[in-house]
Amino acid sequence: MSSIKEVARLAGVSVGTVSNVLNRPELVAQETRLRVQAAVAQLGYVRNGSARHLRAGRSRTIGVVALDLSNPFVIDVLRGVEAAAETADLNVMVVNSSKDAAREARLLEMFEEERPFGVLITPVNAEGQDRRLGRLVARGIPVVVFDNSSRQGRGCAVAADDVLGGRLAGLHLRERGHRHIAFAGGPFTVRQVEERHQGLAGAMTPGDRLTVIPLPDLTVATGRTAGEQVAGLSRADRPTAVFCANDLVALGVLQELTRHGLRVPDDVAILGYDDIDFAAAAAVPLSSIRQPREQLGHTAALMLLEEANQPDFHEHRQVIFQPDLVERASTARAR
């Protein structure tokens, strides 16, 4: 209820002095400082964020537009963001576009009004949001795109090398003796999906067989349909391994194969992507391509800080992380 004015009155000083006590205490004589602090305590005074932000021109909040909060992958990225934000004394405001472009647009409009410290975003699609992001940047709000490197060269971005991830998957499965591999994922307009597939294909050898099971989306539900397709194939046509575009799909495939009495990995091996915690927790623990999730978020936040603090001196850049393979039971060597 009480504002800085009342604190000033109670302490018998001007509001400017109270502000100094709060923000640059070394400028204030000790006796005065103590008097002000006592007044603050007595009134239970708390600074008004809106007023501060108005004066400062921007708030101390980083806005994060997540693509899909129900993918645990994102939660871990957020953890990294929060860690970086905390050391810089910034807040993190998470909002969820749920892969909905209209919703994303609304959220970005909201951020335009709120003048946040910066915005981290995984855009729904590569083109549509460019204009809107450009408007943010024009307003002096730094933007870093994470987990989506399609805006090459246009601004700061952090992502993982999905082609490499796909290649690692392919090499691993081949090394395990698989010569007929299926790729389950989609839509291929999503960069990640396309690149993971591309990496897999590149790791295969003439004579190998690659079956693509296109999916409209990367969820457990679509994974189940993929699993059903695989289970329905004759033994000769059935791939001996399925590489899934993410772990949610892999869980769906695993469930359906199990339900049809196929053994994992003996009949069909499964390899996922992202290494979410639930992958390790599956009944047959899933092998998966791991991305440095927390680090991804952490780095994105640091780049944002840099851009915000040295707006003139700053040069945009793209950081690409290397994924690696986590081997578990679902791709164990057949007995």
Added chain:
Amino acid sequence: MSSIKEVARLAGVSVGTVSNVLNRPELVAQETRLRVQAAVAQLGYVRNGSARHLRAGRSRTIGVVALDLSNPFVIDVLRGVEAAAETADLNVMVVNSSKDAAREARLLEMFEEERPFGVLITPVNAEGQDRRLGRLVARGIPVVVFDNSSRQGRGCAVAADDVLGGRLAGLHLRERGHRHIAFAGGPFTVRQVEERHQGLAGAMTPGDRLTVIPLPDLTVATGRTAGEQVAGLSRADRPTAVFCANDLVALGVLQELTRHGLRVPDDVAILGYDDIDFAAAAAVPLSSIRQPREQLGHTAALMLLEEANQPDFHEHRQVIFQPDLVERASTARAR
């Protein structure tokens, strides 16, 4: 970059008129309105949120302090909150206490400064936060506690009936013929855990056997240790069903039992709690007690709105939802 002043100048009107065009267009003559709107478009003017909030005394953002974002349960609750917020033209700012009381305290301090529209919170513990929440309320910021009914009678709260959930679990397992049931969960200082256990115990009959497997936490990892314990028991001492305090634990138990060659549900049935999507996605789809997750969040947000809009007229109340049972393979009738 441009403020309302520049819009006013360009349109040849006063700032007050511009504000009216933006907020109460019906007060402004059409010709003027069009002129102002043209100026807004030409300058790319966007309102400054901080200034609006300063004037209004509070922002249009609902703060949500989640206990643990890595539990998918929470994400679904958030979906409900967002839906309600959207229709009221409010933003949702999600932060994560990660079950850390100190962190929670910091976040609440932050919210005290930001003067949000209201705060939704699942407190880390029932006592510590009462003072801080009280301070928010004293500042006129409405608070609704969700998914934790321990603050009985002290303010608005939304939760599910966990005793009933436990009872449903017990009745279901007994009906399936189980007479030796284990309860895996903890710590018992957490209301939910205690009440679910209590409900289970109440549903059992003299002569039945109830084994408690205490856990320090409700995660997949601790679930695995529970599963290991169960698997290590002799056939005579082994419960025929395990009721888990949440689905994460259940997944861990399932994994470990499978690893030890025990069949679910034939050797041991498993029943989880929360019905997160991953429960249905498990290799053996898990039966689970379902709480109306989205509705829980939706209701909490609506109560917040009510409290915010009729501060005088409002009466605190506690809403308790009824859980129900979702039957899947993990508790199917033994063959």
Added chain:
DNA sequence: GAACTCGATCGAAACGATTTTCTCCGGTTA
């Protein structure tokens, strides 16, 4: 045609901080 209405607009006072400039005063220095 004087008094009144009424709709449309203006101008100024908040809202609560931060920051810059100005004033004051005791103490140094030449």
Added chain:
DNA sequence: TAACCGGAGAAAATCGTTTCGATCGAGTTC
């Protein structure tokens, strides 16, 4: 003793809105 310095606070400008009287014509009414 005059000029200067520097520390400590006060005072005022400022950030961008909203909102509330005041104002000002153009019609109405008697």
